[in-house]
Amino acid sequence: MTFKNLRSPNSEIMEISEDFVKLFRQNKFNKMQWSKEETPIKDSRKYREEMYSKYILRFSNALLLALRKSVFGCYLNSLNPQQNQDTDLNENKLAITEYIIRNLKEKEVKRFQEKNYLFEDTMKVLRKIIKYNGSVDLEYLMRNMRTLRITDFYVTHMDESVKSFLDLQFLILAGNNLRDLPGEFLPKNLIFLELYDNFMENFEHFVKKAPKTILHLGFSRNNLDDNSSYHLLAGSNNFLKLSSLDLSENDIYNLRSVLAELRGMMGLRALQLEGNPCYVVPNYKSTVLKYFPKLVYLDNIEIMQEDRQVENDKQVEAAEPQIVFLCYRIMGLQHPPKDAKNNQTIHIEFNLPLLETVHTEKVAAEKSFNIPDKSEKESQTPKKEKLQKVKESGSGTNKSSKKSKISKQKSPYERSNEYDPDFEENSFSFKTARMPWNAVIEFPPVFIESPEHDLRAIRDTFRSRVEVRVVYLKTTHASKSKPKKEKQSAKSKPASNIQKNVQVEDSEETILKKITLYRFNCDLKNIGWSDETIDYHWADHPQIGMDAIRMDGCLKNITYGKSMKTKKTEPITAGELRNSQEIVQPIPKIFTCQVGFGLKRI
Template sequence: MPPKPKETVKKPTPQIARPAISNATLLYIPEDVVEGFQERIETGIHWTLIEEAARHHKQRCFKEDIPRVSFSEALENKIHTSILRGFLDEDSKLSLDEQWELILPTILWDNEKFSNDEGKTCFRSCNSITNDLVKLIKKAVKVGDRGILQKDLKQVQVLRVNDSKMTHLDSGLTEFKNLVTLNLCGNFIEHIDCGFMPSNLRILELQANRISNVVLFAQYLPRDLIYLGLSRNLLTSDNIEGLVHLPQNITVLDLSENDIYNMEPLLDVLVRLPNLTSLMLSGNPCSVCAAYARTLTMLLQRLKWLDSREILPVDRSLEPFEPHPDDLRSAYFNFTILRIMSAPQPPKPEKGATTTFHVELEIPLLDSTRRKFLMFRRNESLTEMLPPPEDDEWPVHKLPSNFVESKSCKSVEGEGSSHESDIYRRLTTKNSREICHFTTFESNKVQWNKVMNFQEPTVRIFCPDLTALRDTFRSVITVKLIYSVTSTAKQGKPDKKSGQFMKGSGEQRAVLASIKCALRSPDWSQSSQHFHWDDSLGTNDAIHWGDGDLSVSVDSFLLSVFLFEEYLQTLR
């Protein structure tokens, strides 16, 4: 009889080793913490342009002495900066025909031909009060009656009074009885008095205001409302309970770019909205947790769109899913260098020295050492020095002279053409006594090769502080390629030229490349987000969004950055 085939025993799936998340994590703030440490943590961070603008507006929202501006005043100011100004001015010496034939064409021509992109954007914003504004003006010009224009303006279905420093609504809004869409973005509104809103309102946009509590107005919103935009307000996990009182017809809810941290209370609210089909949460700390997309797509079965991305059938597993609690309050940031190509070959080191290459990634907001240092100290400097050893023979701040003027700056015979560049001559001494509480995560060190590969992931950062991780994707990170020369002289052996004793190893390094890369908010539906290197476009940045050699890879469990570096031939 043939022998029975051996039964293959399936190995159990290894358990994922995850650091414990408790009060000892970065989120825990002790009672004896130095006041203002969080502000110092964010000092010196290079934010993206969009984030700079958002923070500027948010700082203004926190001011206590904001002048009170009603809806009626804001609308009047909006009209004053638009092309409606001359047509509604009863004291104007120009007729409606003269305004139409002379002034309006001149304004439109000047904006089209002589304004830069920023000017055109401002012009569109000032004249976005309603749709077809020119058509509205033309009707009044034909009749020759300014009163017709005032009357028709109050009959519009779309009204935008944005960026007008408005702080509150008043009875002026009740005159717009036909409104279907109301846009009040970019103001300083803190409380919403729903008594002034038209009953047939369907779309309400309140992005970029100072709303911190929805309990006071959620249940009084118009019953037919289907869209509510609360992006870039002051919402947190502690003040979102009122969302459960939103009108039952709500189908689109925009809560993006707030400070909602905990997923669990948010889920308790969202499951009670029966008609919710589209949800925007990107830009909140909870949106970068490991189980973000999978949890929402599995628990909210009626949801069809998440963060403006369609939820496909493959995004929902047929198997029951119960997220690990830690996956709702933590994630990993993985930075991987797949390869570095075309780096010039370094000169041959002298005897007793070795040369290596490594990558340094500067991400200040994720550096737990720096955070803890600033939490308890007021030092402006982030650098400390170890006390000198008791041995008087220790050469403080110096390396042997033959190491400083090393032969590593000289070319290897037969390879002179590849060493004519001076990039390897810019060596600076690394002080071994220096403790740097700053921003640097280092990769493993590799020897030079035409194609240098690093371990994967090159840097792995555990992130229990989701706010810091969220803000990292709003910032500009720095990637550096470092060349190091390390002396490996034996202890106690005197240097022939200097006469000093060398103890331990000394290191010198040179920065061969420093890359600034503006990250973007992770997209749950994309397996990777790509950048490319191109310094020939005549811009201040060499890293550009689009397919290429730098990509940010995001999935439901990892937040990763991959670098394909292929441009060092420009340093030759």
């Protein structure tokens, strides 16, 4: 296996082992900055993995613990053996309970709701039991409850106690530590089973003696992969009524092989596969519809008639998955200092660490797997430059801080030079095209391929937090010695375009100054197959902070201009972005950047 260093075209190509690539990738994976949505999920799963090896918690014990923490804890006979329960006693206790609930503060109400999430409308259930049954006992709950939720409770093993809920139809066991769930333990009337965020790996024991009434199965965010025996689901007679299957956020890589195993489940009307590595392939939608032409919903998005047009297999198989970065526009930039001798441009830089190529130079192979990041870059900055940055940020006396803020607003281009040739050579940043300053600067899209065509790397990128930087460059070109040219008469034709291009190539660029004007973060998420991009809006405003705002719609529908008759000055709403073909806005007075991240699909 060989990989070419894309940054050094003339560097030596060498063979490296797959172990080298895996270690290099793992190192980059460990340094990923996950989005605010992904971070708590990963932290929770890691903690529960550690807890699993220490404790065993069966469903029956978890149920009693959950009941004890809920409002039922002071009513159940089995938990209060010292009380002789009757209707009068429980009615008095109920009056006290309702009085306490009415006087709960906002934070206490939220905590109360979290502890009483077991049944649908817990207080209504409690009132009904006391009115018609007098005393509250576990047997009554097991005979009458139709919904049961045991979530985020570290349950490691199921047992037959769940079958005691004779009329149970909805069972939610999300956020537990289940690695296996024998189907024989499930209630016979079950129609909805949700196992989100567990550790299920296959369906071998689940399909045996499972109830035949199930309509929905949810296995999102488990440990399922290509070898999880999906054919057992399709081949079992117990799931003939199944109409909804959720396999999202797992590690399914080979889309066609998994769909082929599930093909026998022709009753499916809703299928979820988003968040799997196979979800990013260009022909995702057409391939799924080829195997399941009667689907009504794919990844919770309704399939319209035009979506059912299946593309030619030869065309889609030749395409490689690509991430698309779009900087629709930046506005509100102050004009850089005029200097006719130097070239002054603006571009955008952003980091997608898992998509960077493996360095194959001998020097890189001998070194440890260290990936430069902004903390390393900052550590290389001289102390004088750091002090200058502190002064510019507004520290010190009130007068100096005001002056520094004013000077910063007037001339952000006068900040310290950040250009470091060694750092730039090893930088992992992607860059847009350089554009000259203008009132509204629009950039062409950047198409990014995973160097090893790793679908997991692309999938994980859409779970990450990406830092976007607006960079100002001042450069100059020093022409190299050129061959002598024949003299041209006044009537002779000017030099051709080819000659002009040669002259540009003969000139050597020197970077005089590099300044990061602005930086902000974009928390990525899975992009729907019906969407082109996930769009973000950021402005240099204290209310926005460092995190860009995710927009529900397409920012390319907005047009900015000064003298538009139909210009709109009110804030843009998500509904307007979705429904309008074009929205006209005045050019912002403060710096504003609008970007999008998408997948190139057919």
